[in-house]
Amino acid sequence: MRKLSEEEIIDLFKKNNAYWVHSGNPEDPHVELTNGYCSNGYFNCSSILRFPMINELLAECICSKLINAGIEDNYPEWVVGSSYAAITISYEVARKLGTEYAFAEKSDTPKEFTFKRWTIPEGAIVLQIEELITTLQTVTAVREAIEKHNKYRVEFLPMIGTIIFRPSSFSNKYFIGKQEIDIISLFQKEVWAVAKKDCPLCNSGSIRYRPKHNWSLLK
Numbered sequence: 001m002r003k004l005s006e007e008e009i010i011d012l013f014k015k016n017n018a019y020w021v022h023s024g025n026p027e028d029p030h031v032e033l034t035n036g037y038c039s040n041g042y043f044n045c046s047s048i049l050r051f052p053m054i055n056e057l058l059a060e061c062i063c064s065k066l067i068n069a070g071i072e073d074n075y076p077e078w079v080v081g082s083s084y085a086a087i088t089i090s091y092e093v094a095r096k097l098g099t100e101y102a103f104a105e106k107s108d109t110p111k112e113f114t115f116k117r118w119t120i121p122e123g124a125i126v127l128q129i130e131e132l133i134t135t136l137q138t139v140t141a142v143r144e145a146i147e148k149h150n151k152y153r154v155e156f157l158p159m160i161g162t163i164i165f166r167p168s169s170f171s172n173k174y175f176i177g178k179q180e181i182d183i184i185s186l187f188q189k190e191v192w193a194v195a196k197k198d199c200p201l202c203n204s205g206s207i208r209y210r211p212k213h214n215w216s217l218l219k
C-alpha cells in the first residue's frame, strides 16, 4: 500500500472538513469548541475515520513512522487504545504490526477508563495508539486503568503513536509518570484553546463559529 506524505494526509483531512487552522488575520473567524472554549485550530478525526480504507492507510503510515523510530528493537506484543474515537485506528495498527489488541473502556467517572475485558500477560510489551493527542491526559488514564485492573504488570513502550499531535505548545521532552516518551504523529500543530473572556481573537473582533455546521464560514 502506498504511504502518504504529511502534505497528502493534511489534504485528505481538508477535503473531509476535518482540518482547519486560523489564517493569522485577527479579523478572520475562529472556532468555538464543544467545551465552549475558543480555538485557533480544529481537527475532526471522526470525519476521516468513518472510512475503513482510510484507517488502514493511516495505520500503515503510523507503523512506518514507528519502525523508523526504532520500534523493532523492542517489538510490541499488544496494542492498546482508548475508547471510542481511537478504537478503529489503534485496531488497524495492531493488525499491521501483527500484535494482539485491546481498548480501555470509558469509566462512569469522567476522564477515567477501566480495563476489565481482557488480560494482558505478565511482562507483555504494550504500545499505546490514539487518534489525536492534545495533552497526555488520555494516554495516562489508559495506562492507569491497565495498571489498576490488569492482573499482571506489563511493560509500556516509551513511544506512543497517533494521527495528530496538537499540544498548546511543543516541549523538548514528554513524560507519562516518570517515563520519558516519544510521540510519533503523522502531523503535529500547536493549537491554543482558551475561555472566551481570554480569547485574543474575540477581543480583536473575530467572530467564532461551531465548526461542524459552519464549515463554509471558516476561512
Ligand SMILES: [Zn+2]
Pocket: 030, 038, 039, 196, 199, 200, 201, 202, 203, 208
Ligand atoms: Zn474567541
